[in-house]
Amino acid sequence: MKYVICMMLLMCTISLSGNDNAPEISIVTLGQGDPVYIWFGHTAIISDDPRTGRALLYDYGVFDFLQDNFFVNFAMGRLIYSKISTPSYHHVYAAERDRRNMRVITLKLPAETRKDISAFLQQEVLPENNTYLYHHYFDNCATRIRDIIDDAVGGQFKQWAEAQEGRMTLRDHFSRHSGSSYPMLWLLNFLQGPRIDTPITRWEEMFLPFELEQAILEFSYIDVQGSSVPLAASNRVITEFAERPKVPHTWQPIWPYGLGIGFLLMLLMVFIIRKQTAWTRIYGISQAAVGLFFGIFGTALLFMMLFTDHDVTRENLNALIVNPLWLGAVYWGIKYARGNASAQIRLVLLWRIIGIMSLASVIFRFFMEHPQGNQLTMAIVLPLVFIQGQWWKLFSPSLFQKLFRRNNTAAS
Numbered sequence: 001m002k003y004v005i006c007m008m009l010l011m012c013t014i015s016l017s018g019n020d021n022a023p024e025i026s027i028v029t030l031g032q033g034d035p036v037y038i039w040f041g042h043t044a045i046i047s048d049d050p051r052t053g054r055a056l057l058y059d060y061g062v063f064d065f066l067q068d069n070f071f072v073n074f075a076m077g078r079l080i081y082s083k084i085s086t087p088s089y090h091h092v093y094a095a096e097r098d099r100r101n102m103r104v105i106t107l108k109l110p111a112e113t114r115k116d117i118s119a120f121l122q123q124e125v126l127p128e129n130n131t132y133l134y135h136h137y138f139d140n141c142a143t144r145i146r147d148i149i150d151d152a153v154g155g156q157f158k159q160w161a162e163a164q165e166g167r168m169t170l171r172d173h174f175s176r177h178s179g180s181s182y183p184m185l186w187l188l189n190f191l192q193g194p195r196i197d198t199p200i201t202r203w204e205e206m207f208l209p210f211e212l213e214q215a216i217l218e219f220s221y222i223d224v225q226g227s228s229v230p231l232a233a234s235n236r237v238i239t240e241f242a243e244r245p246k247v248p249h250t251w252q253p254i255w256p257y258g259l260g261i262g263f264l265l266m267l268l269m270v271f272i273i274r275k276q277t278a279w280t281r282i283y284g285i286s287q288a289a290v291g292l293f294f295g296i297f298g299t300a301l302l303f304m305m306l307f308t309d310h311d312v313t314r315e316n317l318n319a320l321i322v323n324p325l326w327l328g329a330v331y332w333g334i335k336y337a338r339g340n341a342s343a344q345i346r347l348v349l350l351w352r353i354i355g356i357m358s359l360a361s362v363i364f365r366f367f368m369e370h371p372q373g374n375q376l377t378m379a380i381v382l383p384l385v386f387i388q389g390q391w392w393k394l395f396s397p398s399l400f401q402k403l404f405r406r407n408n409t410a411a412s
Contacts, residue, residue, distance in 0.1 A: 022111035023118040024048040027145060028057065028091065029213040031101030031244060032177070036184060038100075040177050041209035043142040046088050046104070047118040057088040058121045061141030063134075077309030079134040081141075085125045095239045102240075105216055108233035110223070113152050120148070137170055137196065137207045137312070146206045153221040153231070160219055161203035168251060170196035171373045173208055176251035186258070186376055191301055193316035194372040210247065258379035266383040273390070276344075284337025287347055287388075291329025294381070298323040317372050320361035321381055325354055351388035358385050 030042040048055040062082040064070065073080060095102040109117075123129060134140060150157040171189065174196065178185040206212040219231045269286070276283045302323055304313040328350045335343035362378065365371045 020111035021050060022114040023050070024106060025109060025114050025117050026104050026106045027149075027213070027216060028088075029103045029105075029209050030091075030095060032247065033098050033100050036178075036181075039180070043145050043209040043212055044091070045117075045121065045145050045148065047121055048088075049118065055088040056085045056121075057091055058083065058085050058125065059141070060132075060144040075308065077304070077311070080131055081134040083124050083130045083132065085121070092238060099241045099244065100239070101244055102238040103213065103236065104238055105213065105235045106233045107149070107152075107216075107231055108229055109152055109231075117148060117152060137204075140207055142209045142212045143207050146203075146212055149216070149231070156221045157215075157219060157231075158203055161206065161215060162201045164202040166200040166202055166205045169198065169373070170200060170204070170207075172251040173205065173211075175253075176248045177208070179248065179251075179254075180245070182254070182257075185254075186380070187297070189373070190297065190318055190322070190377050191304065191310075191316070192312045193305075193314055193318075194368060194370065195312050195314065197373050198370045253373075253375060255375035255379045258376040259383075262380045262383040265380070266387045269384060269387050273387075280339070281337045284333045284335070284343070286333070287336065288330045288333030290384070290388075291326045291333060294322045295324060295326035295330065298326050316374075317361040317365055318374050318377050320357045320364075321354075321374075321377060321385070323354075323357070325350065325357075348388075348390050348393075351385060352391070355385050355389040355391070358382055 024047075026046040026048070028042075028044040028046060030038075030044075032039050032041055042061055044057050044059045044061070046055055046057050060081065060083050062084050063079065064082070067073075067080065092102065094100075107114075132139065132144075146157070171192065174192075175185060175189065178188060202211075202215065206215055217232050217235060220228045221231060223229050272279060272283050272286050298319070301313065301316060301319055304310045305316055305319060329347060332343045332346045332350065336347065358378075358381070362382075365374075
């Protein structure tokens with residue numbers, strides 16, 4: 001019964017055209033889902049043609065895991081997405097099944113403009129036109145529909161939006177949609193460089209379906225008679241699930257929590273270093289484990305920066321902090337655990353090199369016009385890096401001798 005009611009609401013929403021016999025054009029906004037790739041919501045466009053009685057939903061956000069070379073293309077930053085059309089009622093069923101909120105805005109546009117949009121959409125899903133190279137921020141399901149709306153009102157939408165400063169950076173927008181999983185939030189922020197930290201306009205904010213939806217509700221355009229016309233003719237809720245947490249309107253950085261994790265890791269390593277002579281294997285294994293964990297991520301980041309089309313990873317200061325050098329701790333840690341006492345000298349030297357590179361990244365950050373938002377990575381990693389380097393042995397041996405009880409082997 002609830003599904004039938006939802007369908008009736010959808011039909012009422014997209015059947016508001018007069019007697020002009022032109023298709024009605026509506027924008028669909030779907031809320032967050034559970035998989036990471038739909039944390040940011042979804043946008044689609046409906047063309048309801050009274051001549052055929054069919055309401056088709058045109059979708060710019062379709063990909064297929066079974067596509068040829070999908071995972072290779074994904075790793076290399078070449079995300080090939082499809083444009084498809086399906087009956088709109090299928091998506092009401094899918095929203096109900098996946099417990100996703102769904103809203104529909106019908107656009108108030110001249111009849112000829114609606115006919116042009118419908119004809120354009122039909123061309124978009126033809127086999128020769130139905131794929132494009134997706135970009136999470138600059139060319140996605142929301143930006144494609146944003147551009148269709150802008151063309152429909154003669155560029156007024158873009159002019160209006162570009163005149164307004166964005167509420168926050170791309171990184172902040174990205175983070176507030178990812179806050180339900182802190183490990184994933186850290187990883188995806190770690191991999192992205194300073195390109196997403198520059199100021200943006202409201203036009204660029206509309207890479208997010210929710211931002212596009214709000215802009216449509218606020219925008220009015222000037223028609224050929226010189227009158228101001230609200231773009232939104234109606235706004236209906238099709239499905240709504242109270243258990244779905246709302247996306248925060250703002251974003252508060254969580255690096256202080258990361259600093260707490262960093263200090264906990266540091267204190268754990270202090271304890272292991274104190275017991276180093278007695279706990280040879282534990283010390284070596286801990287060095288190898290830390291090196292392996294961060295070394296994998298550092299190697300992936302460097303690969304993405306240098307050899308892929310993932311443009312948002314470039315010029316990433318995190319590559320100075322977490323990089324393939326960490327994997328050296330795996331080799332020397334295992335050597336030390338197996339009884340090679342001189343391996344500890346190599347380990348300390350390795351951590352000092354990484355520490356110097358990390359310090360360089362902090363210095364570089366201060367000279368950036370728009371500093372990279374990598375405070376979370378610095379907060380987690382830097383305390384661990386600098387305690388591993390055992391710098392006190394160079395600068396103030398007496399300062400920490402009680403803490404470490406003089407039971408460590410020398411690392412000159």
